[in-house]
Amino acid sequence: MISEVPEIHTGWGLNLKARGFSADNFEEVRRFRENNLTRGVIPSGLSRSYGDSSISSGGVRFKSSNYRGISIDALTGLADCGSGVSIRDLEYEAHLRGFLPPVVPGTGFVTLGGAFASDIHGKSQQTDGNFSDHVSSISVIDGEGFERKFAPESEEFKATAGGMGLTGFISRLEIKLKKVDIPMVYQEEVRVRNLSEMLSTLEGLEAKYPYTVAWIDLSGSYEGRGLISGGRFAVEREVSGTKKLDFGFDKTPKVTSVPFLGYFNFMKYPSIRAFNEFWYRKPLKEGLATFPKFMHPLDSIGNWNKIYGKSGFVQYQIVISDENREVLFQILSLLKKHKVSSFLTVLKKFGHKGSGYLSFPMPGWTLAMDFASDSKNLSQVIRVLDKMVISSGGRVYLTKDSTSSPDSIALMYQDLEKWKSIKRKMDPSNFWQSDQSRRLNLC
Numbered sequence: 334m335i336s337e338v339p340e341i342h343t344g345w346g347l348n349l350k351a352r353g354f355s356a357d358n359f360e361e362v363r364r365f366r367e368n369n370l371t372r373g374v375i376p377s378g379l380s381r382s383y384g385d386s387s388i389s390s391g392g393v394r395f396k397s398s399n400y401r402g403i404s405i406d407a408l409t410g411l412a413d414c415g416s417g418v419s420i421r422d423l424e425y426e427a428h429l430r431g432f433l434p435p436v437v438p439g440t441g442f443v444t445l446g447g448a449f450a451s452d453i454h455g456k457s458q459q460t461d462g463n464f465s466d467h468v469s470s471i472s473v474i475d476g477e478g479f480e481r482k483f484a485p486e487s488e489e490f491k492a493t494a495g496g497m498g499l500t501g502f503i504s505r506l507e508i509k510l511k512k513v514d515i516p517m518v519y520q521e522e523v524r525v526r527n528l529s530e531m532l533s534t535l536e537g538l539e540a541k542y543p544y545t546v547a548w549i550d551l552s553g554s555y556e557g558r559g560l561i562s563g564g565r566f567a568v569e570r571e572v573s574g575t576k577k578l579d580f581g582f583d584k585t586p587k588v589t590s591v592p593f594l595g596y597f598n599f600m601k602y603p604s605i606r607a608f609n610e611f612w613y614r615k616p617l618k619e620g621l622a623t624f625p626k627f628m629h630p631l632d633s634i635g636n637w638n639k640i641y642g643k644s645g646f647v648q649y650q651i652v653i654s655d656e657n658r659e660v661l662f663q664i665l666s667l668l669k670k671h672k673v674s675s676f677l678t679v680l681k682k683f684g685h686k687g688s689g690y691l692s693f694p695m696p697g698w699t700l701a702m703d704f705a706s707d708s709k710n711l712s713q714v715i716r717v718l719d720k721m722v723i724s725s726g727g728r729v730y731l732t733k734d735s736t737s738s739p740d741s742i743a744l745m746y747q748d749l750e751k752w753k754s755i756k757r758k759m760d761p762s763n764f765w766q767s768d769q770s771r772r773l774n775l776c
Contacts, residue, residue: 335355336355339353340353340354342355342394344384344386346646347645348646349735351385352391353394362393366393372390372392373763373765373767374394375394377394378447381440381442381443383732383735384736385769385772387447387767397502398417400416400418400505401418402418403426410430410432411469412432412509413505417445417446420445423508424441425582428513431512432513433511434467434508437455439455439629441629445503445508449465451693451731451732454683455628458685461543463685463689465495468485469507470484471505473493473504475760476760477760477762477764494688494689494691494692495690495691495692496691497732497775499765499767499776515566515572517571518565519564520562520563520619520620521538521617521618522618524558527556527558531549531557532658534561535681542565544562544563544564546679548677548680551609551665552605554669560613562627564622572621580623580624582623588634590634590635598640598642598707600705605676644707646676646704647711647736648702648704649701649702649704649718649729650702650730651718651729651730653722653726654697654726655696658698667714678702679701680699681699683697690751690752690755691746691749699730715736719738722745723744727745739774760776
């Protein structure tokens with residue numbers, strides 16, 4: 334049922350807001366659109382995209398909560414799922430049958446529809462590629478209201494992978510799961526002193542571990558010190574001595590919440606520096622970990638995004654080629670010069686280009702930074718960052734974006750015009766649109 338009065342909608346970053354409506358019935362959405370031709374409808378799952386890609390001012394968020402069925406073939410590992418199923422839901426059901434999703438993001442609280450629309454990546458991107466690489470078909474409700482099924486070789490499939498929900502509402506997906514004998518992870522952490530050491534150590538660990546990621550301290554001296562985490566599935570000898578093995582998959586995960594402490598932003602420079610100092614010095618982990626805890630470390634805190642206060646935060650994620658790794662050092666110098674710090678900074682090596690026309694990944698290095706929205710000099714810094722990324726042939730991640738311009742996106746995504754032509758074919762009346770799509774002239 335469509336909401337009777339407008340609601341305030343935000344992305345996970347809480348920095349951009351929209352007043353609009355919500356609905357979970359497509360016929361009601363269609364009727365609304367007929368009477369509000371200038372405003373769009375945007376698919377919405379669990380609202381974990383950071384900026385304005387899943388909100389539509391004056392429009393409707395079409396929620397996928399009624400599309401939650403899961404059917405898994407225990408022999409082949411092919412999962413037929415509704416788009417409203419979360420990554421956590423799929424992990425739980427899959428592990429009971431000896432499988433797991435090959436690609437999962439840093440949070441399990443993402444729907445499968447959202448995962449495909451963002452063409453998400455995970456800690457194994459260099460070996461397993463992106464989410465869409467493991468999807469054998471999708472069903473999409475296009476701009477005319479018709480449900481159509483597409484295979485990976487079709488241009489509609491490629492336009493929808495990473496297409497931010499703008500080609501239509503993904504209703505179902507067929508996903509090829511990965512056979513896993515022991516759904517536990519053996520992990521190892523390594524401490525490094527600077528960015529040069531981090532890059533070389535990360536590359537070295539890739540030969541040992543399929544899952545790798547690094548945390549960087551972007552405060553203090555801005556030298557790029559940090560912790561690197563590597564992981565692989567455990568083998569029998571590593572778990573044989575464990576009396577009672579808890580795989581950590583819960584149908585209803587236990588989640589704590591940050592208490593309401595007013596609208597104060599706790600992520601100021603002194604607190605960020607103190608946290609980073611503590612995190613860098615913490616004891617290193619080595620040994621067994623549950624798959625959910627290793628893959629989704631922040632999921633135990635349900636509303637951690639609220640620590641940034643009323644203004645929220647900007648997550649800025651880029652990817653650049655390995656040949657342009659010097660840009661990473663330039664970014665550290667830029668942030669140090671303007672005293673802009675990041676509470677949570679993640680670095681990862683990519684190995685595969687996304688198959689979608691607007692897929693984010695390409696071979697090289699991806700860096701994700703969290704900036705408090707009220708950080709001094711932030712707008713100036715982001716403008717410089719955009720120029721650095723464009724000049725190095727890189728791009729920003731649309732799922733995280735809340736600051737880019739139409740001109741910069743056109744320079745970053747070489748297949749944008751091809752994507753737009755397919756968008757017009759699948760949705761000639763721009764039924765599906767968001768605040769981001771209007772901001773970036775994607776529709």
